[in-house]
Amino acid sequence: MGVGVLTALLELTNLVTEFDTDEGRVRAVDRVSFVLREGETLGLVGESGCGKSVTALSIMRLLPQPTGRIVGGGISFAGRDLTQVSSQAMQAIRGGEIGIVFQEPMTALNPVHTIGRQLTEVLLLHTDLTPDAALREAADILARVGIPAPDVRLGEYPHQLSGGMRQRVVIAIALACKPRLLIADEPTTALDVTIQAQILELIRELQRDMGMSVLMITHDLGVIAETCESVVVMYAGRVAERGTVFEVFDTPAHPYTRGLLSSIPRLDGVPKAHLPTIEGMVPGLLDLPDGCRFANRCDEARSTCTGTLPEMEPVAGEHGVACLRWRDLA
Numbered sequence: 249m250g251v252g253v254l255t256a257l258l259e260l261t262n263l264v265t266e267f268d269t270d271e272g273r274v275r276a277v278d279r280v281s282f283v284l285r286e287g288e289t290l291g292l293v294g295e296s297g298c299g300k301s302v303t304a305l306s307i308m309r310l311l312p313q314p315t316g317r318i319v320g321g322g323i324s325f326a327g328r329d330l331t332q333v334s335s336q337a338m339q340a341i342r343g344g345e346i347g348i349v350f351q352e353p354m355t356a357l358n359p360v361h362t363i364g365r366q367l368t369e370v371l372l373l374h375t376d377l378t379p380d381a382a383l384r385e386a387a388d389i390l391a392r393v394g395i396p397a398p399d400v401r402l403g404e405y406p407h408q409l410s411g412g413m414r415q416r417v418v419i420a421i422a423l424a425c426k427p428r429l430l431i432a433d434e435p436t437t438a439l440d441v442t443i444q445a446q447i448l449e450l451i452r453e454l455q456r457d458m459g460m461s462v463l464m465i466t467h468d469l470g471v472i473a474e475t476c477e478s479v480v481v482m483y484a485g486r487v488a489e490r491g492t493v494f495e496v497f498d499t500p501a502h503p504y505t506r507g508l509l510s511s512i513p514r515l516d517g518v519p520k521a522h523l524p525t526i527e528g529m530v531p532g533l534l535d536l537p538d539g540c541r542f543a544n545r546c547d548e549a550r551s552t553c554t555g556t557l558p559e560m561e562p563v564a565g566e567h568g569v570a571c572l573r574w575r576d577l578a
Contacts, residue, residue, distance in 0.1 A: 264320035274533035291476035347422030364402030412443035484541035491567035
């Protein structure tokens with residue numbers, strides 16, 4: 249089934265998220281829009297500081313308080329605007345209908361509580377299971393995510409598990425209530441390549457078994473190519489390019505996307521003396537340029553780029569790009 253005929257589960261429309269800081273108010277997410285369909289995996293990619301994780305926290309309504317807030321746009325999940333639902337309703341959605349895998353499992357897990365307590369807490373909060381039944385269900389979930397001797401692990405603490413095992417526990421907690429949407433925020437960060445492959449395969453298998461949608465947040469384009477049907481490329485809080493993985497990877501329209509793709513080491517073709525890089529740094533949120541935010545790092549930038557902020561334009565099919573010069577570069 250093509251992604252074009254699937255029903256939208258999550259839709260962000262011009263989402264704006266801001267933070268109050270000692271230096272002033274910063275806009276970490278600036279009019280971000282995309283659609284994630286039922287059963288689809290959508291990749292959110294970009295360098296550190298581009299707003300990927302803040303987008304995820306906005307969806308979950310887990311922004312730091314009182315400094316962070318959603319100030320504009322909408323987040324539609326299964327027909328409900330998550331920016332408007334009550335805190336009580338959001339608590340039922342969070343963990344029940346939407347699960348999240350945080351970046352660092354060692355900090356995502358409470359070091360003073362056993363694995364069993366942290367996993368059964370989710371089940372007791374969102375289901376009608378008794379404590380004994382929740383404990384049995386927790387053992388089944390640990391076994392499902394590939395943790396050996398789950399009954400023993402339930403009585404252990406996070407520091408007693410390896411990084412890969414802790415990540416599996418975090419995934420188990422996120423999937424305990426069989427959510428319709430899983431947000432995986434850098435799920436393979438700090439894991440070696442073998443464990444990375446195991447975790448990604450685990451997420452794919454669980455997605456197939458449960459029929460859920462996945463929002464995969466990463467800076468690794470290889471992970472996007474391997475796991476996703478659609479991709480959204482973010483830069484400095486805005487969407488630079490979006491479309492199906494085939495569209496964006498086969499015919500990248502934004503210079504930033506092209507730079508990311510060209511910087512990936514390749515095993516085929518003629519070896520290069522130097523791996524291409526994108527010079528410079530992502531601009532600070534307190535000192536954003538008036539025009540294109542990528543202009544100061546873009547080899548294709550012209551004077552118009554520094555004075556006009558580009559808006560999303562259709563390229564073809566689901567492919568869209570926010571670049572003033574994409575037609576000249578095609």
